[in-house]
Amino acid sequence: MDIKKEHHNENFLFKLISEELEQRAFGRDMCTRFPPEPNGYLHIGSAYAIHTNFTIAQRFNGTFHLRFDDTNPLKEDLEYVTTIIEDIKWLGYDPGKHIYYGSDYSDEIYNAAATLIKHGKAYVCDLTPEEVTEYRGTLTEPGRDSPYRNRSVEENLELFAKMKNGDYPASSKVVRAKIDMGSPNLTLRDPVIYRIIHAEHYRTGNDWCIYPMYDFAHPIQDAIEGITYSLCSIEFKDHRPLYEWVLKELDIPEPPRQKEFGRLNLTGVVTSKRFLRQLIEGGHVDGWDDPRLPTLRGFRRRGFTPESIRSFIEEIGSIRTQSTVDISLLEHCLRQDLKAKTVSVMAVLQPLKVVITNYPEGNVELLIIENNSENEALGKREVPFSKTIYIERGDFMEQPSKGFHRLSLNGEVRLKGAYFIRCEEVIKDRETGEITELRCTYDPLTKSGTGFTGRKVKGTIHWVSEDHAVKADIHLYEKLLIDQEIPKESVDWKTMINPESLVTIRDVLMEPFVEDARPEQKFQFLRHGYFCLDKKYRTGDRLVFNRVVPLKDTWSKR
Incomplete structure (x- = not known):
């Protein structure tokens, strides 16, 4: 995708939504949401999704909600909640008082599942997770009905209540929506909507031992909050029929509408949260805020500004499909932002x-x-x-x-x-x-x-x-991975990490002006590029600067 050649004058989502609102699709104000799961840090793709939801709400004089999808106690933590809120505010998309938690709607979501059971649209299934997968079928073969699919309403309600009371071990039973095991869309083949997890939740403690699946909880949460548009990335397109099915079966008036936009990837960086976690837990990088990672914390520590990230996203415009954008465009936006706001100092x-x-x-x-x-x-x-x-x-x-x-x-x-x-x-x-x-x-x-x-x-x-030189160490960064193509299964990160992704130069001499620099303060080092004082490390009494970006702008020469 060549952003420079393809300028987007009109956001296609703006156009679609504008047409619907002109037809008075809703009797309530515009409202969008960003629903992160608090199991990791936000990355550049998250910024694109946040920007999309925030700016569309702003464009139509609506409100923007931040809602945490915290329905899996095995992976979630208050640390991630805190950093996500801080990162979104740092970006400039402050939700204000509109910060919500999916776990606060536990009673409503449980009652919704019970309603589906009463209407004969859901059932308790005893198949193991492996058997559920086997019965689901493939893209070319239809699925098979679970042997528990025709349990009576009364039995299902009783079993569901016992699940809630903690009478069964984890993974021994699930609740599944009763839709169509022969559907060409695998998402509609009696998807699991509730499962048993015996673990303490960071917010609700041990009040619950059953938790809803995202595809089930999400439309209900949207309806509770009065969301008008569920704007999500393209991989959720196949999930839209299930989103609409849940709202229809629960008889939600003026249900929210799901719209998809393209997923943003950057050349030379990993945006998969699963892969990011492997890099971090394997000790290949310096935590979620490693300046080589595309997390917002990593970008911030390296020295990127929120203005440059917003400018980058606006330059891309609205994308319809999964797209990979050259990272040089992001670096170009950063240079444009820094060149008039940083002090140029001499560093040898x-x-x-x-x-x-x-x-x-x-x-x-x-x-x-x-x-x-x-x-x-x-x-x-x-x-x-x-x-x-x-x-x-x-x-x-x-x-x-x-x-x-x-x-x-x-x-x-x-x-x-x-x-x-x-x-x-x-x-x-x-x-x-x-x-x-x-x-x-x-x-x-x-x-x-x-x-x-x-x-x-x-x-x-x-x-x-x-006699006046200040000694410092500096970190020079290049792309983290040697090859952007990452195997879908097991990854040997040691063979994929670029050995030149981080080079430390010690005993750099700088003019004394930098001695009182604040953490995250940016400078231009004459002829070397833009640098930022690392807020995490010092080498003894010595300052450590991260190179944000070199001076050479490859994007502007395209």
Whole structure:
């Protein structure tokens, strides 16, 4: 999918919903919802779904609900509830007071199942999970009726009550909807709607030992909350007939309507929650907030901004099918957001010592340098300059190649915001031949900002004063996986992880302006990219910066 070539002027969901609302499909206000299961952290695909539901509700002057699908106590935890709420607010889609929990509707959902049983539309089944799968059939073969399908209403109600009271062990019985075992849609082949789970729930404790399946609970929860549109990703399209069946059989007036949109994937990243959990639990990454993961916590820790993520989603527009978007578009949106709001500072990743031989011993100047050449409102800062500085090792070449416009022996270059310097002598290690120091001279008449109009030099390089340098470590990130294609069954993550996905550079030298940086504060390191102060780690007393994104923008050149 080439987003750059295919611009979406009109969201197809907006168009569909607008047409229905013009026909007065509902006697109540527009209302959408985002229903995450609190068994993990939100990722970039979640952001797309949240954006879709939030903006459509906003477009039609409706409300947006956050409702936790917390009907499986084996996987869910309050930690995930807390982080999901924080992440959604960080993104800018605050649901306000409209935060709900599916577990709060346990009585209503239980009564709904009992109603289906009374109407002969559900039954208690004793088949094992394996037998239920076997009886369901395949895409080419119809299913078979359960031997328990024709139990009487009275027996089913009695068994269901005993299930609720905890009289049976886990997985020994389920409640199934009675629909059609011959349906071409496997979802309608008497789906399980309740199962037995003996486990403490993070919210309701041990009040319940039976829990509804999502496909059954979801339409009921929507109806209770007055949701008008259940907007979900495309993989739920085959589940829509069951959603509508439940609402019809329960005689829900003006039932919510399900609409599907495409699922968003990014090149080079894993968005499957199951695979993310394997990576985390296997110790292959540094938790749910690892900056290499597409979780919102990972993006945030790496240094992405909510504005850039929203811009990215808006740029994609509305997609109808499962689509994979090049991650370079997201990085482009981030650069566009950061370039006018970050302070540009000097950081030397591979230091090479430079002694300015004719600079006064012990002298320190405070040079005034602009914080951002594109945004004067960010002001200026003082940067100390002294006799001994460090430059990037790659900014010097003893015998310069063609097109090299930085420092060379007997060559001249401008120091950013400072003076012209000329390299007079190269000091090398006697044993290895490695360059350890440069001896240079400076021209005091060439100070930046003095209106000097004499000779010109082609190159400008950054630098850091030795006596004032702040030491830090930085993390450089590349894509996590070597190959985007992930096996559907077992995955040997050790063979799939890119060994260059995280490279740590130690003893980086930075100007003192960064010393008081706040966690998550972003900077542009001149010629190196955008960086963010890691809020999770420090190396002793040393700061740790994550590279958010390099300066090179591959998307804008497409």
